[in-house]
Amino acid sequence: MLNKAWWLMILAAVSVSVSASQEQDPTAPLGWMKTEQVKKAKRNVPVPELQSIVCKDDNQCYAILNDKVVDKGDSVSGYKVSKVTPSQVELKQGSKSWTLKLFSLDIKK
Template sequence: MDKKIVLAMIIGSISAPSICAVEQDPTAPLGWEKPTQANSTVKRKYRLPTLNSIVCKPDMPCIAIINNKIVEQGHSLNGYRVASINSEYVTLKRGDRDWKLELFRLNVKQ
């Protein structure tokens, strides 16, 4: 009976430190504590949309095709607001910044 108690105490004393060691890195310097991470807000980065086309008809407001979606003035797309559309370019706004998207003009000489 005494042998069983002694054996149980030896096994208990061997396994207890191994359970506690999981919480602490054995390779860390003495007295080192893991730094606490502050909850920082993750800023989302949106890619600047691609202007595919501008369509202007007489007596109608211009529309644009941006990222293969039809948008009008005032619409939002991926965090950007369409501020204005004319036959030459589209102005996008996000926060206090403006972007001017223009179509690529290709002058083909024959």
């Protein structure tokens, strides 16, 4: 009877060991245990830098943001260009919006 109990204990220990090892990554280092999954942090991308605005005769304007020529509807660094006027550019990302204005020089003659 003692022999049967001994074998049942060994069998139970082996089955627990096997089920625990099935939850681990087979490519993980020996002895490594899985911890809580790490949540991906949102990366904070800075708002693109407005370098210039160029307009054609028919009032179609293009902006240069982060060394890239963009038009309404284009995206730069995760920000969507919603409007380009001769003096400013409007960007959107999700529910937030930004207005980038050109540095206005007060040039005197």
